[in-house]
Amino acid sequence: MRLIASAALALTLCVSSFASPAMAAPCGNSSAGFDTWKADFAKRAGRAGVKSAGLQALAQAQYARRTIAADRNQKSFRYSLEKFMQIRGSATIVAQGRKRLARHADFYAALxxxxxxxxxVLIAIHGMETAxxxxxxxxxxxxxxxxxTYDCRRSEFFEPHALGALxxxxxxxxxxxxxxxxHGELGHTQFLPGNALKYGVDWDRDGRVNFYDLEDALASTARYLQKRGWKRGKGYQQGQPNFRVLKEWNAATVYQQSLAIMGRQIDN
Structure with a gap:
């Protein structure tokens, strides 16, 4: 077991010192430089407003080998639309989604x-992301x-989300x-942490945004889509104004197409 307390103290102390970009610890493609990089990232995190609890969590972070393996092996997005929808269980999502809409019609109407x-759309996302x-x-x-964020493949993309998580x-x-x-997504609809921080909604008004609470999660998802350009009353099938907003949720074309198809079937 690592000496977490000592690592946390070292990370906290180094926040006050400034390192030039030339001295920044490099990204890596293995665990070898992870602890050195974390110490450097703690400085950036502190300057970005992360406090002691977040820095402690950074100190405790372990190199996630399963995450790296998953990031290197995202095969499902290479499938045809038909195969992708079959694998993701679209018929089941639609059937269950219609029942959920019938049971909670007032909630979805309020959203x-x-x-x-x-x-x-919201129900299809919920079904696709976490069943x-x-x-x-x-x-x-x-x-x-x-x-x-440490991994060299997409460091720049993930850094705001690492800071968001902290x-x-x-x-x-x-x-x-x-x-x-x-990949660090959280809650019912699998928000990346930076987006969770920015778009989170306390729908049930209990004083905190909880992405593991259904109402907060779906309200946050609706707000995210709205803020990313969703046009009220406009369609979301391919060629319609809101289809492009689905790309803001997931960059894979088959994913966007699947959401549009399932969403229409649930709404109808």
Whole structure:
């Protein structure tokens, strides 16, 4: 077991010192330089406003080998649309989604009134991402997202999300032990932490945004889509104004197409 307390103290102390970009610890493609990089990242995190709890979580972060393996092996997005939808269980998502819409019609109507996003899209996202909350991940969010930020493949993309995760720790929204997907996504609809921090909604008004609470998660998802350009009352099938907003949720074309198809079937 690592000496977590000592590592945390070292990381906290180094926040006050300034390192020039030329001296920044490099990214890496193995665990070899991870601890050195974390010490350097703690300085950047401190300058970005991360507090002691977030820095402690950074100190405790472990190199996530399963996350790296998953990041190197994303085969499903190479499938045809038909194969992708079959693998993801689209027929089941639609059938269950219609039942959920019927049971909670008032909730989804309230979301659409506020954010302009129809139920079908939100329900399809919920079904695709976590099978309606039945599987929200088995990887420690902070370790996963910090590892991806250290990894050379997409460091720049993941850094805002690593900082977001550490700030969510500061806010008490998650801890270093909170579980999510292998790429650090969290909650019912698998928000990346930076987006969770920016777009989170306390729908049930209990004083905190909880992405593991269904109402908060779906309201946050609706707000995210609204802020990314969703046009109230406009269509979301291919060629229609809101289809491009689905790319803001997931960059894979087959994913966007699947959401559009399932969303329409649920809404109808």
């Amino acid at each position: 659409e009134r506020k954010y302009g996003v129809p139920a079908g 309606f909350g039945n599987y929200m991940g088995d990887s420690q969010i902070v370790s996963a997202i910090v590892t991806l 700030k969510l720790v500061d806010q008490g929204a998650i801890t270093s032990a909170t579980l999510g997907a292998k």
